[in-house]
Amino acid sequence: MKIMTIFGTRPEGIKVAPVIQEMANHLEIDSVIVNTGQHKEMLDQVLDLFDITPTYNLEVMKAGQSLGELNSVLIEKISKVIEIEQPDYVFVHGDTATTFAGAFSAYVHQIPVGHIEAGLRTNNIYSPFPEEVNRQLVGRIAIDHFAPTNKNKENLLKENIDANNIHVVGNTVIDALLNISERKNNLSDKLNHLLSNNKRTILLTTHRRENLDDLHSVYRAIQRITDSYEDVQVIFPIHKNPVIREKAQEIIGENPRVHLIDPLEYEQFVHLMKQAYLIITDSGGIQEEAPGLGIPVLVARDTTERPEGVEAGTLLLVGTDEDKIVEEVERLLSNPKDYQTMSGIQNPFGQGDTAKKIVNYVKMKFK
Structure with missing residues (x-):
């Protein structure tokens, strides 16, 4: 049985690393690993961390590339690999351009697709953009839908996906998180010094395309x-975005x-998360990930595709409203x-066996 896993971002x-590692434990599985290179340097660090060597590196990214050009190149290059390998099954993950292009290319070759996450x-097709449309389109193509939660299953049922093809399994990110969090702390001396100064640390990350015009409010x-x-x-x-x-x-x-x-390598970022007081x-x-470490999260977005965390109480939507962010941070402080x-x-997103x-x-x- 030949299974191809297609991914390209950090x-x-x-999130696919635990699946690739698990397949390596099964001799009957011939695992073909396709890295599109949508994130090159950041993804290379992850592959080294999990000791994964891709079968193919497609290196699709070029400076100034539009989303349309990226999708076109991805479909062309992934299709060629599928024609060479003739897999029995294709895994894609999540909601990136690579996800959609991988699923579409497999569909054109009539190869069943398993959609992880x-x-x-x-x-809202513009929030997040273009990820929401990518995952909806993949939802129409995939044969098997590996949903992290029952809420995700309900979303798919509303779209007339056959219940027999939906499998609630948790999220593979928790598998990866637990693997890394148990390793020895490898933070730099500078970060270890900052984290030992008796101050409460707020960890901040911002990168969403739709938030660019409103970041001044967050800051x-x-x-x-x-x-x-x-x-x-x-x-x-x-983020490296200028x-x-x-x-x-x-x-x-x-x-x-x-x-x-x-930006930090994933292993370092996990250990930084572990020591944060809260995360924005x-x-x-x-x-x-953060709920798996017991860290409260304020989500600087108006919508989230992970409402389970909001309903459970591990996440709180604050958007990019300056006063709302200050109010909720002060409450937690x-x-x-x-x-x-x-x-x-x-954590509502899994226990590490996905x-x-x-x-x-x-x-x-x-x-």
């Missing part, structure tokens, strides 16, 4: 919080208790009971 790499929805909120609380510091692994860097430098770049650092983010993956309640809730469930299901399918 989050995808983190299926059923996430905001039902002004950070400025106000550090002005009000001398025992608080902010660590901000800042727009984000320019706005951050303008508003909080001179703040001595806001530490702008380069517009990332999707962090919304799943000033009210220990509220903080303990939010940090003590069980990859095993997915691989066992596919093995049974081909018996």
Whole structure:
């Protein structure tokens, strides 16, 4: 049985790594690993971390490439690999351009697709953009839908997906997170020093395309919080997008208790999350990971495709409204009971056995 796994971004790499590692435990599976290179440097770090060597590196990215051009190149190159390998089954993950192109290319060749992390929805096709449309389109193509939660299953059922093809398995990111969090802390001396200064650390990340025009509000909120609380510091692994860097430098770049650092490798980022007091983010993956470490998350977005965390109480939507961010951060800083309640809730996104469930299901399918 030949199974092809297609991915290209750092989050995808983190989340498919447990599935690839699990397949390696089964001699009957011939695993073909396709890295499109949508995120090159950041993804290479993840592959090294999980000791994964791709069968193919497609290197699709070019400077100034539009989304349309990227999708076109992805479909062309992935299709050629599928023609060469003739897999029995294709895994794609999540909601990136690689996800859609991989699923579409497999569909054209009439190869069944398994969608890992299926059923996430905001039902707003422009938030997040273009991820919401990518995952909806893949939902029409996939044969098997590996949904993290029952809420995701409900979303798929509303779209008339056959219940027999939906499998609630948890999220593979928890498998990866638990693997890495148990390893020895490898943070830099500088970060270890910052984290040992008896200040409460807010971890900040921003990168969403739809938030670019509103980031000044987020950064002004950070400025106000550090002005009000001398025992608080902010660590901000800042995205390489020059727009984000320019706005951050303008508003909080001179703040001595806001530490702008380069993006971290995944292993380091996990250990930084473990030591944060709370997290402000517009990332999707962090919304799943941080609750697994008992860290409250304020989501700097107006919508989330992970409402389970909001309903459970591990996540709180604050958008990019300056006053709302300040209000909720101050509540968690000033009210220990509220903080303990939010940090003590069980993670709704899985227990660390998702990859095993997915691989066992596919093995049974081909018996």
